[in-house]
Every structure is written in C-alpha cells, then in structure tokens.
Amino acid sequence: xxxxxxxxxxxxxxxxxxxxxxxxxxxxSLFIHKDFLSPEECTGVIARIDANRRxxxxxxxxxxxxxxxxxxxxxxxxxxxxxEIRRRITAxxxxxxxxxxxxxxxxxxxGQEFKGHTDYFEPTGEDYTKYCSVAGNRTWTVMIxxxxxxxxxxxxxxxxxxxxxxEIGKLLAWNNRRPDGSVNPSTLHHGxxxxxxxxxxxxxxxxxxxxx
Ligand SMILES: O=C(O)CCC(=O)C(=O)O
Ligand SMILES: [Fe+2]
Numbered sequence: 001x002x003x004x005x006x007x008x009x010x011x012x013x014x015x016x017x018x019x020x021x022x023x024x025x026x027x028x029s030l031f032i033h034k035d036f037l038s039p040e041e042c043t044g045v046i047a048r049i050d051a052n053r054r055x056x057x058x059x060x061x062x063x064x065x066x067x068x069x070x071x072x073x074x075x076x077x078x079x080x081x082x083x084e085i086r087r088r089i090t091a092x093x094x095x096x097x098x099x100x101x102x103x104x105x106x107x108x109x110x111g112q113e114f115k116g117h118t119d120y121f122e123p124t125g126e127d128y129t130k131y132c133s134v135a136g137n138r139t140w141t142v143m144i145x146x147x148x149x150x151x152x153x154x155x156x157x158x159x160x161x162x163x164x165x166x167e168i169g170k171l172l173a174w175n176n177r178r179p180d181g182s183v184n185p186s187t188l189h190h191g192x193x194x195x196x197x198x199x200x201x202x203x204x205x206x207x208x209x210x211x212x
Contacts, residue, residue: 010140011175013094020092025160027186029175032164033092036171037085042146044081046200049073049105049146056106056114059127069112070191073105075202089142089204093173098210099139105146106191108153108199114191116158119205120176120183136208137183143172144202152195159186166199 011029014020023030037045053071075082082103090097106114119141121131143155145166155164155172164172178184191201 008094010093010095014092014173017092023160023162025162025186027160028157028184030157030160030162031173033171033173034167035169036088036092037144037146037169039168041081041085042144042168042200045075045085045105045202046146048075048079048081049107049200053105053107058117059131060122060125064115066115067117068114070106070108070114071112073107075103075105077102085144085202086204089171092171093140093142095140095206098212099135099206099208101135101205101207101211104203106201106203108149108191108194110194110196110198113193116156116188116190118176118183118185118187118189120187123183134209135211138176138205139208140206141172141174141176141187142202142204142206144204145170145172146200146202147198149194149199150197152193153197153199154192156190156192157186157188158190159188166201 014031015022019033021032053073056068056070056072058068086097086103120138121128147168148166153166174187176184176187
C-alpha cells in the first residue's frame with residue numbers, strides 16, 4: 001500500500017478550514033479561499049513575475065500555437081516571500097512540501113489565455129515519461145489570483161459549469177485525481193482571455209512522489 005493512502009484526505013482537511021468554501025459538485029473537489037494572500041504580498045509577487053518572465057510552455061503539444069499564450073516566471077525557492085507563501089499553502093492543505101513543484105507565476109496580457117486543459121499529464125501522452133518518471137503525476141493544484149484584470153481573465157471549469165472570477169489574494173485548490181487515484185477529466189479548465197488590463201496568478205502543483 002502506498003503511504004499516500006494513509007495520509008488524511010486533503011479534501012477533508014480543506015473543508016474543515018476557516019475561510020474555505022467548497023464548490024458543490026459530485027464530479028470534482030474544488031475549493032476557494034478568498035483573501036488568502038494580502039494585497040501587499042500579491043504586489044510583491046507581481047513585481048517578481050514582471051522581473052523574470054518567459055513564454056509559457058505546454059506538454060503534449062496539440063498543434064495550436066495559441067493554446068497557451070501567457071508568460072511564466074519560475075519563482076525563486078530561496079526568496080523569503082516565496083518561502084512564506086509555500087509554507088501557508090502547505091499549512092492550509094496539509095500537503096507535504098516535498099511533493100511540491102517549484103512555485104510559478106503566470107502573467108496574461110490583453111488577449112492572452114490558457115485554453116481548456118487539465119493540469120495532470122495524460123498517462124497515455126507522449127510527454128508522460130519526460131515529465132512524470134521521477135515525481136509521478138500531478139495530484140493537487142493550488143492557484144492564487146494576485147490581481148483583478150479590468151475585464152476578462154476568469155477561470156472556467158466547463159465540466160461543472162463554474163466560472164471563477166479573479167480577485168486579489170483569492171486561492172483555488174482542486175484535486176486532479178478521482179477517489180480511485182485515476183486522473184479526473186472533470187478538472188478541465190480554461191484561463192480565459194484577458195480583455196483589459198493584465199492578469200497575474202501563482203500556480204503551485206503537487207506530485208505523487210517527492211519532487212527533488
Ligand atoms: O490563469 C488561469 O485562470 C488558469 C491557469 C492554469 O490553469 C494553469 O496555469 O494551469
Ligand atoms: Fe491549469
């Protein structure tokens with residue numbers, strides 16, 4: 001038996017936390033926590049993203065060059081602000097930090113988006129071994145909106161008909177797996193086009209096995 005199965009269920013832990021709201025759906029475990037980060041913390045991360053961004057990439061390229069048009073920043077794991085945010089995320093979820101990927105920031109200018117996708121790697125996809133041979137697939141996604149673009153930029157979960165609006169410091173967390181451990185296609189989500197302003201988020205993914 002994997003020791004993973006002996007850990008308390010992250011969804012139960014999240015559901016019991018003050019400030020957490022569960023999005024009602026039998027199809028996936030999705031949670032929202034407003035004001036998880038302060039506006040000052042968000043401003044600090046935005047400055048780091050602006051200072052160090054590169055074009056975002058995708059796995060299992062599907063021929064659509066406009067599939068993910070944003071920019072990505074690999075946040076510095078030694079930076080005290082990044083360390084503090086990671087500590088708070090792992091305290092909220094009780095996920096072990098050793099399972100965490102390096103934290104990233106994403107930036108979307110007007111017209112940029114991340115079309116409908118899932119965060120797990122397709123177990124049958126050509127990139128699975130490349131991305132998952134060491135740490136395994138992604139388990140939980142934690143995402144935090146750092147600002148509110150003037151228009152657009154919501155995150156749409158099509159399978160459950162839910163649209164989440166960006167708000168400063170608002171955290172989203174969802175389980176990419178079903179209770180039996182298989183990947184959950186109902187986690188399909190779309191970072192919709194920013195129509196005015198700029199959008200910034202943090203993404204923190206967790207894996208089945210230790211990252212490093
Ligand atoms: O920006 C968003 O709303 C979604 C981002 C996302 O899905 C991702 O980075 O995997
Ligand atoms: Fe995603």
